[in-house]
Amino acid sequence: MKRTLLFVSLIWIGAACGSKKKYAELLEKYNKLDNELGKTRLELAACLDERKKTSSEVEYLRSVNYKLLNNIGELSTLSKKEAENLERSLETLKERDLQIRTLRDALTKKDSVxxxxxxxxxxxxxxxxxxxxxxxxxxxxxxISISDRFLFKSGSYELNQKAKEVLAKVAKIANARPELELMVEGHTDNVPFRRGLLLDNWDLSVKRATEIVRVLQNEHGINPARITAAGRGEYIPVATNETAEGRAANRRTRIILLPKIDQFYNMIEEGMKALK
Structure with a gap:
């Protein structure tokens, strides 16, 4: 309505003045003002929309802030209730860390031994x-892996003199270290064997192991409770049995020096006692 009255007024003024030029200038100004008014309305609508969005965000932030404040209060209450449990958990972790270090020290000592x-x-x-x-x-x-050609004659379990010299040196170490246990393993190739009372490679491997055990016990005084004799036959080869060289490698005797596991367990137990 206001725009219509303004337009009519402008026409009236133009007619009254009798000047087409003046009328044209006023009409141009009117159009500019009308355009600016339209832009202003659009900007106002955009501002109102933005304000609405901002109001929503403010409300959301207020809500989040309220929840955070409540959570902080709950956490404060929880921490008070669980403080003792948390402290106990930390102590448990410390104890486990000490146990791990004790085990690591035991393994390091074992490697050194x-x-x-x-x-x-x-x-x-x-x-x-x-x-x-x-x-x-x-x-x-x-x-200590010793080739059977160094210890025995082919197909025999009788030790030769050179083998006894080596066994004497091994026995010297074993006697100097009473904490060691010994296992003697006999191994053969896969060529079938049968001679006298020996029925197969099992018998031959066991007989060779027990022959060495008797020397260690009877000639060098090693406590037999520390020694184990084992025959492994042909079943743990280290080389192919398809060649002469491979079969020779498989015919062997192993003397295994085993540190007693108990001593390391004792060391670990002592470390655990120190934690208490």
């Missing part, structure tokens, strides 16, 4: 043919 033992064995045996005697560490024990 094995390293010293290998050094002692190699020093005692001296310069032997590497093809006949091999010394290494496997699974927490020291293995």
């Amino acid at each position: 094995l390293l010293a033992l290998v050094t002692s064995v190699k020093g005692a045996i001296g310069n032997m043919d590497d093809e006949d005697i091999q010394i290494n560490v496997e699974k927490g024990a020291v293995f």
Whole structure:
């Protein structure tokens, strides 16, 4: 209505003045004002919409803030109730950490014992043919692997003199370290064997192991309670049995020096007692 009256007024003024030029100028100004009014209305609508959105966000933030304040109160209450349990949990973690360190120390000591033992064995045996005697560490024990051609005649379980010299050196180490246990394993190739009372490779491997055990016990005074004799037959080869060289490698005797596990358990138990 206001826009119509303004327009009529402008026409009247134009007619009254009798000037087309003046009328045109006023009409141009009117159009500009009308355009600006339209833009202003659009901007106002946009501002109102933005205000509405902002109001919603403010309400959301207020709600979140309220919830956070409530949660902080709940957490404060919870921490008071669970403080003792949390402290006990921390103590448990500390104890477990000490236990892990104690176990690690025991394993480190065990590795040190094995390293010293290998050094002692190699020093005692001296310069032997590497093809006949091999010394290494496997699974927490020291293995002395001796080729049967170095110990016995083919198909026999009678020890030769050179073999007894090596066994004497091994026995010296064993007697100096009463904490060690010994296992003697006999191994053969897969060629069928039968002679006298020996029925097969099982019998031959066991007989060779017990022959060495008797020497260690009877000639060198090692307590038999520390020694185990085992025959493994042909069933744990280290090489192929398809060649002469492979079969020779499989015919062997292993003397295993085993640190008593009890001593490491005792060390661990002592460490656990120290925690109490």
